[in-house]
Amino acid sequence: MSGPAGQTPATGPEGATAALLAKRNELEDQLATMSAPQRDVGGISFGKRVGEGTSMAVDRISSVAAHERLQDMLTDVRRALVKVGDGTYGRCDDCSEPIPPERLEALPWAVRCLRHAGAARR
Template identity: 55%
Template structure:
């Protein structure tokens, strides 16, 4: 990969990293001031709040996994193995990398 293309990929990965970090921060902010959840005999605000928090935890975890993939792709770019599958070392494929530049596995292993 030439230096210009490598620079473009790096810029795209760094932008994705910043986006994911912002999204994770946004997910954690609303709950800081809500206090504890109380449950009564009826389904109410406490139940809805608990479900919202569980959904946010799932989204937070998914964003964390994506952030890990972006970090791994940046490391691969630095070590010269970007574009090769972590599982089998085959080419990931230009189309997959264009659609998802942080891919670290080929379609078969991804």
């Protein structure tokens, strides 16, 4: 996966907040769609938003893994927003060391340095 190119890099907490809020809304929306009971398995008879058909089909195949991944990401996004509020945004939750700017640029909701991000995952 490649990140969106051509965007103004949001390096400071202020710039990151907008990106974090947008991401949180997006994730909550996706999770709400995914965790909705799928009663009509076998046919897309429910009225989903136009243009979502392709990703819906893919989602169904790996919906459990994808749901877990989104949930993890949402947790990080929410945590990052709290960190913006208490002034610790951009610092690792585990060691309090600054998270590299290039990591925050690629992943504005990063709440741990590379070392601890890896260790925290299952």
